[in-house]
Amino acid sequence: MANTEDKAPSKENKSSWKDSIYNPRTGELMGRTASSWALILLFYLVFYCFLAGLFALTMWVLLFTLDDYVPKYRDRVPYPGLVIRPNSLDISFNKSDPLKYAQYVQHLEKFLERYNDSAQEKNENCISGEFYLQDGPISMVRRACPFRRALLSFCSGLSDTNYGYQEGKPCVILKMNRIIGLKPDGEPYINCTVKKDHPIQMYYSPNNGQIDKMFFPYYGKKAHENYLQPLVAVKLLITKEDYNKELTVECRIDGSNLRNNDERDKFLGRVTFRVKVVE
Numbered sequence: 543m544a545n546t547e548d549k550a551p552s553k554e555n556k557s558s559w560k561d562s563i564y565n566p567r568t569g570e571l572m573g574r575t576a577s578s579w580a581l582i583l584l585f586y587l588v589f590y591c592f593l594a595g596l597f598a599l600t601m602w603v604l605l606f607t608l609d610d611y612v613p614k615y616r617d618r619v620p621y622p623g624l625v626i627r628p629n630s631l632d633i634s635f636n637k638s639d640p641l642k643y644a645q646y647v648q649h650l651e652k653f654l655e656r657y658n659d660s661a662q663e664k665n666e667n668c669i670s671g672e673f674y675l676q677d678g679p680i681s682m683v684r685r686a687c688p689f690r691r692a693l694l695s696f697c698s699g700l701s702d703t704n705y706g707y708q709e710g711k712p713c714v715i716l717k718m719n720r721i722i723g724l725k726p727d728g729e730p731y732i733n734c735t736v737k738k739d740h741p742i743q744m745y746y747s748p749n750n751g752q753i754d755k756m757f758f759p760y761y762g763k764k765a766h767e768n769y770l771q772p773l774v775a776v777k778l779l780i781t782k783e784d785y786n787k788e789l790t791v792e793c794r795i796d797g798s799n800l801r802n803n804d805e806r807d808k809f810l811g812r813v814t815f816r817v818k819v820v821e
């Protein structure tokens with residue numbers, strides 16, 4: 543008797559443990575009936591659909607208020623960065639081996655195609671030295687000023703299709719990043735220096751590295767579709783005694799209010815790259 547009484551509770555314990563997964567008597571699965579589970583699933587389905595709908599609605603409202611023409615959230619006009627072409631901060635080549643500098647020449651050639659006269663036929667002439675202001679409705683199409691690659695003279699790729707790499711006096715082309723609404727004060731120009739005891743001669747074009755104000759302001763990708771950034775080419779007149787040396791060149795935008803000495807951002811208004819020519 544005592545024996546059976548002893549066994550009974552243990553049997554019950556066992557069955558209640560199993561019941562907690564599935565109880566065949568009540569038909570409950572993990573303590574809930576099928577209809578209870580269905581209600582829970584339905585609740586979560588509706589809940590998540592509601593969340594997804596809310597998210598989609600918020601995104602739609604946000605995108606609807608965004609403008610294709612001008613970025614919406616800007617409190618001030620930022621300063622531009624300076625970049626070089628060819629797109630390498632480490633230009634190193636053997637002037638006697640065309641294969642070693644072909645990548646730089648090809649890159650410059652491709653980059654300058656946009657500046658071909660044929661590509662700029664639709665651009666009108668502007669007044670040099672003055673901002674080209676085109677105020678008007680935000681969606682108005684703005685005209686672009688032409689920048690002819692011939693202005694880059696020795697570095698235009700027209701007279702010297704090797705951009706000076708063959709003679710060991712390579713060209714580097716600098717451009718400022720596009721900033722909507724930027725109107726630099728002063729007369730911006732590019733000034734490059736070599737960190738080295740004796741300086742290296744450089745040849746700037748156009749106009750001693752001046753950046754013409756007629757290329758400002760920029761009105762944005764959509765309104766100013768044909769806009770071309772003004773360029774400055776620098777030809778580094780490296781001589782034989784500087785072959786096999788790694789030269790560090792720093793170029794800055796000088797002569798204007800554009801920042802070029804930010805400690806945290808070393809590409810703000812300036813760029814530093816290395817050049818090494820071997821023979």
Ligand SMILES: *[C@@H]1O[C@H](CO)[C@@H](O)[C@H](O)[C@H]1NC(C)=O
Nearest residue numbers: 635636637638639640820821
């Ligand atoms: C540069 O290229 C020339 C011709 O291919 C070769 O004779 C010369 O050794 C190369 N110079 C160096 C430093 O590799």
Ligand SMILES: *[C@@H]1O[C@H](CO)[C@@H](O)[C@H](O)[C@H]1NC(C)=O
Nearest residue numbers: 654655658659660661699700
């Ligand atoms: C741009 O001009 C260069 C030099 O005249 C020429 O070689 C090149 O084919 C032209 N590119 C286009 C796309 O017209």
Ligand SMILES: *[C@@H]1O[C@H](CO)[C@@H](O)[C@H](O)[C@H]1NC(C)=O
Nearest residue numbers: 731732733734735794796797
């Ligand atoms: C170019 O920059 C160097 C160093 O920053 C400076 O000494 C030189 O006067 C500048 N040249 C011009 C023309 O501004």
